[in-house]
Amino acid sequence: MLDVLQQSYGGLFEKSLIEEINQVGTFREIPEGFMLIDFGQYIRSMPLMVSGAVKVFREDPDGNELLLYFLESGDTCAMTLNCCLGQTQSEIRAVAETDTKLIMVPVQKMEEWTGKYRSWRNFVFESYHNRLMEMLESIDSIAFLRMDERLLKYLKEKVAVNHNTLLHTTHKEIAYDLHTSRVVISRLLKTLENNGAIKLHRNNIEVLETN
Numbered sequence: 001m002l003d004v005l006q007q008s009y010g011g012l013f014e015k016s017l018i019e020e021i022n023q024v025g026t027f028r029e030i031p032e033g034f035m036l037i038d039f040g041q042y043i044r045s046m047p048l049m050v051s052g053a054v055k056v057f058r059e060d061p062d063g064n065e066l067l068l069y070f071l072e073s074g075d076t077c078a079m080t081l082n083c084c085l086g087q088t089q090s091e092i093r094a095v096a097e098t099d100t101k102l103i104m105v106p107v108q109k110m111e112e113w114t115g116k117y118r119s120w121r122n123f124v125f126e127s128y129h130n131r132l133m134e135m136l137e138s139i140d141s142i143a144f145l146r147m148d149e150r151l152l153k154y155l156k157e158k159v160a161v162n163h164n165t166l167l168h169t170t171h172k173e174i175a176y177d178l179h180t181s182r183v184v185i186s187r188l189l190k191t192l193e194n195n196g197a198i199k200l201h202r203n204n205i206e207v208l209e210t211n
Helices: 002-009 015-024 078-086 108-116 118-144 147-162 171-178 182-194
Strands: 026-030 035-037 045-051 054-059 065-071 092-096 100-106 198-200 205-207
Touching (some): 002 015, 015 100, 015 108, 065 118, 065 147, 065 171, 078 092, 078 118, 147 171, 147 182, 147 205, 171 182
Antiparallel strands (some): 026 100, 035 092, 054 092, 198 205
């Protein structure tokens, strides 16, 4: 695990911190679609992303879910940090978007490292900032973008985290992530195809407009 840590976080954390993470962290390989965190769970460890991607959802009082953001290599989840430090139940669901590798860090080490290592403290604060900006962007999308614009933005984000313009996803899955109906998504996908932004294939969607 030490080599993995050096490759992913060697330029960010002090050598002594890397060694501590290696001693107490647990390396995990998560398959696509696996649920890492569910609503209502108590979180005992925090993920440090090594590779792959994870999508994070929020639930409303009626049980409807909304995609908040994606986590990629070098990221951690601010909502997880908050639950760990506050010892509260999880308010998010985290699902592997792709096959993912991560290192789980025990919660009891987080506060210790915040006072002990400047790099860890900066990492935590930056993570909070980045996730906050992504959540604000999600709110802006809901408030100010039409559904077709939200859909295209979502497809571009999936291209970025999957590193592939060919997306193996279903209309039902997209509708679930964007909190709308499959019929609406199917209609809008056809419109995007007619506009030259995407191309629909039998089992996947090719995104032509990625910028």
